């Protein structure tokens with residue numbers, strides 16, 4: 531099966547309301563163009579340098595998503611074009627995005643990343659950290675970032691019940707923040723969860739944006 535067929539298989543298995551971000555990290559531009567030719571427009575990358583190279587080389591109607599950990603000194607480079615940053619994991623990072631977005635004269639859309647998995651290595655806020663930030667004067671003064679929702683990852687495990695319960699927890703966090711901080715903000719609407727191995731479960735648990743790489747592109751390079 532080629533990329534086009536695998537892409538179609540993933541897309542056909544998703545409800546219409548779920549956005550597919552094709553995670554193209556490590557794949558060469560020709561491979562992205564195959565998915566583009568099949569109609570895919572949302573692409574996710576996890577490294578800024580690679581994202582910049584691909585953004586320069588590929589069609590301008592691609593919507594680029596940054597899904598990996600972002601360092602503050604790399605924010606400036608992506609702010610002019612980025613469609614959605616999924617990986618805001620600290621107030622300092624969000625402040626820098628706000629500052630650079632202001633300098634650029636553009637509103638930048640972001641998701642807050644939450645840590646619910648058991649692995650120590652996964653970045654992200656806890657609920658109380660996020661609540662502290664969202665209730666702060668610092669956050670109130672940020673005029674150039676728009677928080678569109680949250681992103682999270684489940685533990686890498688075969689234990690379906692555990693994965694499901696972590697997605698459920700992310701959904702609870704999403705609804706809690708919506709209710710308490712974004713009740714009248716229709717833009718706060720994105721729940722980004724689910725990767726190749728678990729996106730079906732994620733959708734069952736309320737995901738409306740999945741980030742799928744290897745199920746479309748095969749193994750990474």
Ligand SMILES: *Cc1c(COP(=O)(O)O)cnc(C)c1O
Pocket residue numbers: 553555576597598724725726727741742743744745
């Ligand atoms: C790599 C990556 C994905 C996609 O992983 P696959 O298992 O290849 O689908 C999704 N989200 C994040 C944050 C990633 O780094």
